Amino acid sequence: MTEQSDTARGHELQDDGDGEAAVHARIAAQLAALSTEQERPPPPYARRHLARHAALGHVLDDARVPPQALAWDTGGGIRALLHHTPAGGPRHWLTAWSAIEPYLREAPLPSRMASLHLAHTALTYPDTPRTRMPPEAAPPADSPLTVHFANWRLSANIWATLPATPTRLLTLDHPRRGLQVAVATTTGTLEFLDAATAHPIGTPLAAHTGEIRSVHLSQPGPDQRQYLVTASTDGTVRLWDAHRHAALGCHTDSTWFDDALCCFDDRGDLTVRSVNGRSELTGWAPPAPPRTLATAPAVLRGALATLVDTDGERVLVHAARDLTVHRLDGTVRAVHPLPTPARTVTAGAEPGLFYCGHADGSITSWSATGGQLPATAPGHGEPVKDLCLLALDDDAESTVLAAARGRTVTLWEPATDTVAELRGHTDTVTALAALPESPDRPGALLSGAADATLRLWTAADIGVRLTAGHTPAPRRASGTALWHSDSGPLIATAHDTTVRLTATRTGRTTTALTGPEPVLALTWARRAAQHLLLSADTTGTVSGWDPAAPGLPPLTPLDCGAPTRLLAACASADGALALLLTASDDYRVRLWDLHTATGLRTWDGHTMSVKALAAACTGDGRPWLASAGTEGVVRLWDPATPDDSADRIHCDQGILHALALNTEPADGLPPFLVTAGDQADIRLWDLATTQPIGPRLTGHHAPVHAVATFTAERRTYVVSASRDGIVRLWDAATCRPLLTVATATPLTWLDATPHPGTATVDLTLAGPAGTALTSLDLAHPALAG
Structure with missing residues (x-):
């Protein structure tokens, strides 16, 4: 028995009669003390059970589960515990941890501490410059990341993250393990999560080879056993033991299945009902073969529900072009015309009552025998x-x-x-x-x-x-750009027709532009001695001005001819070259001279939407220009070439969302391009040969929407940000992952700017949650290996 177990047992034996909660509170206090006394790591029992004892003792707060112990937590399930446990004291660190915990999985300690520091700063010190934060806001020693400014709205109600899109959820009560949540996914897996901690239970079941469209739990049978039935686009309906997760049988068809359910008939026999892509209602009572009970006109998506009618009879509702109410033997009790196609059906709280969700987003209420009821919720165009x-x-x-x-x-x-x-x-x-x-x-x-x-x-x-009631949807920035001015980093954000500037050293925000048209894109550009903030709007007009020198003339507006959503600028070291690359909704890529505000080239090579641009100059002033998008192909444009001929890189990454150029890498690397997209991986390409460099960088679980690359202290790095709420730092030469930072929200933009002559890089992040300015210490032991 471990020393920690002896401690816990000692408290149980010395219970002074204050009750079970008091015992758990004292155990939590002792485990917290053990967790803070040692630098590496807390004892195993504390790592697994500290938060649980604090919750049972009604003292789940920052004092009983201190920050030093949070990043080591392996079994607390804090994000789930916080929702149903009373607080004994402040929960700032616990709330921050709950926001990022689902994203960290097996991330090492530095990644956990960096993520915790970002979340805690964003929640506790929003819009506050680091110079105004108290000493306790300093980053933990194990974190290589420091947060300097965060306007970041974290969501604290994320219960779990998944490797694929969930298609159906249900809860089931396991006789030994308690309440579980079954999660069916688009990849055909069926995963079971503990309802108290959100932790996975066992290994996910590879239930199907296609998307699971339905999962249904039976009521307890005569022997108290329960069954699961799943239906998939792979043309199978499968029956499972709900408690042992064991397969019991399979029904196969030549088309997909939309829905399935299982119940017990009057004789206590288990029956499975399913509807396939031909809108056929099928009955299956294993081990007997299935039989077709009814056929309805085919629809895009059928749905089933079972309920008890007002006369006590269990009936089956099949939603196709009409609503058909069947007895369990397949005979028809009633047919109700549908105003619009139904996509889902569920039983109501009262006998005979059920609800339909329709393709236009409306919801209607029904009586199994009487037809449609007056209660209706209007739709908004999105299907239910x-x-x-x-x-x-x-x-x-x-x-x-x-x-x-x-x-x-x-x-x-x-x-x-x-x-x-x-x-x-x-x-x-x-x-x-x-x-x-x-x-x-x-x-x-x-x-x-x-x-x-x-x-x-x-x-x-x-x-x-x-x-x-209704609240307006939060406004999201349509563009973000960063400039490292002499007075500190300046972040520009566009919301509708307004561009705002935030000085991160003071926290002061000013309105830089209010125009007649919504702004779609922002970037900073250097033109001679000016730093221009460029904005593109829905008319395709690109405007530019220098916020630090309002007396200087602005950029003569550029007319791109169509709504322009992407901007990328570059300038040579001597300032002789100042270029702007734009991409518009007409699929055209245009090159502009910022000195003269004139167009240099218009390229028509893309046949689909352009999603990403990149522009950079080499030390000797040569420009590199790249564009990519829905086609999944990168085009490398040569300003000297007037036609649409360009070097092409077929990336095999799906739709490309992000590009970055490094024209002066270290570590013996040639000048390279970074690409990322729907496939969730990152690839490096030699600009001279257009061949890949090294293996794919993998680790994200969702499309990657932003990448950056930089060289500092004779090493070259790649940073990626994804819709999975994760930022990843890579060593470009070795393709080794160095750091994972959980942001708990999708990311759409990032910037990495190294400090010359130092091992520090400013890392700025943006997404629907807002913006955050951080710095990474590249010499930190966690990154220097």
């Missing part, structure tokens, strides 16, 4: 992908329907006809499930989305939103 019934308390009047529509979860309370929205996901919401209330946990809603996250919404969150 899933429906989930919530009971906020024991009062039936408080029943709420949650609908996955677009990037939001729509809340509809039929009794009061109240409609509200839950916002936070950064991509389409695809799946919903209710976490039932228990003595130690209030009820909650889980939502999954194409951003590969699961978010948890408490009953309190839902109640507040229903009371407050």
Whole structure:
């Protein structure tokens, strides 16, 4: 028995009668002391159980789970515990950790401490320059990253991150392991998560070879066993033991399956009902072969639900072009015409009541025998992908329907006809499930989305939103740019028609531009002695001015002829060359001379949308110009060539979202290009030969939207930022990953600027959550190996 176990056992034996919670509180205090007394690492028992003891002792706060112990936590499941555990004191560090914990997986200590420092600074000291932060805001010794300024809105309700998009969620109560959440995905896996900690249980099941479109749990049978049934686009319906996760049978068809469910008939026999791509309703009672029960006109997506009618009979609702109510033997009880196609169906809280989510985003209520009911929630154009019934308390009047529509979860309370929205996901919401209330946990809603996250919404969150009603969607910056001025880094951000400048050393924000048209892109450019802030708008006009010298003449406006979303500028060391590269919605790439404000070239080589630009000059003044996008091909443009001929690099990375150039690398590397896109990997290309350099850089789990490369202290680095909420630093010569920083939000832009003659690089990040200015100590032991 370990020393820590002896300590815990000693407290149990010496219980003074204050109750079980007091015992756990004292254990947590002792484990916290052990965690802070030692530099490397806390004892194994503390790493696994400190947060759990603090939660059971009702003292889950920063004092009992100190920052020194957080980054070592391996079993606390803090993000889940915080939602249903009362606080004994401040939770600033715990809240910060809960925001990034789902993203870190097996990241090493420096990455965890850097991520924790970023999250804590963003939550505790928003819009505050480092010079105004208290000493306790200094980065931990194990972190190579220092946060200098953060206007960063972190989401604290991310419950779990996933390797693929969830398609369906459900909860099941395991007789030994307690409540679990089953997650079906687009890749055909079925993963089980502990509802208390969000930790995976066992190895994910490779259930199907295609997208899982349905997962359903039976009621307990006569022998108290429960079953899962899954349906997939691979043309199979599979039956599973819900508690052992063991396969029990498979039904195969020549087309895909849209939905399936299982229930027990009047004789206690398990029956499976499914609907395939031909809108055929099939019955299957293993081990007997399946049989077709009914055929409906084919639709894009069919749906099933089972419910008990007002007369006590269990019926089956099949949504196709109409709503057909079947008895379990397949005979038809009623047919109800549909106003618009249904995509999902769920049973209501009362007998005979059910709800439909439609292709236009509307939600309708129905009686199994009487047809459509008056209660209806209007649509907004996005189809309803899933429906989930919530009971906020024991009062039936408080029943709420949650609908996955677009990037939001729509809340509809039929009794009061109240409609509200839950916002936070950064991509389409695809799946919903209710976490039932228990003595130690209030009820909650889980939502999954194409951003590969699961978010948890408490009953309190839902109640507040229903009371407050609709809120406008947060404004997102359409452009971000950074200039290292003499007075410190200056961040420019564009929101609609306004461009704002934030001085990161003072925290002061000023309005630099308010124009008639929405701004789509920003960049800084050097022209002689001027540093121009360039903006492009929806008319295709590029404007430029020097915020530090308002008396100097601005750039003569450039007319790109179509909405312009991308800008990239470069200048030679002697200032003789000052170029701007633009990409517009007409698929054209244009090259401009900033000295004369004239167009030099217009290239028509792209046949699809341009998503990324890069421009850089070599030491001797030679410009390198690159563009890429939906075609997945990079074009390297030569200013001396007037036609559309260009060197091409076929990257095999899907749609390309990010490019970066390094024309003066170290470590013996040739001048190279960095590419990244939908395939979530990063590749380096020799500019002279257009051949790849080294292996692909892998590790991201979502499309990469931003890359940068820099050389400092005779080493060359690559930085990447992704929709998976992760920033990664790589050694370009060895392709070795050096650091992972979790930002807990998708990233769309980054800048890496080394300090000349030092081992420090300023790393600036931007995305839907805002902006953050940080610096990396490249000489830190964690990065210097």
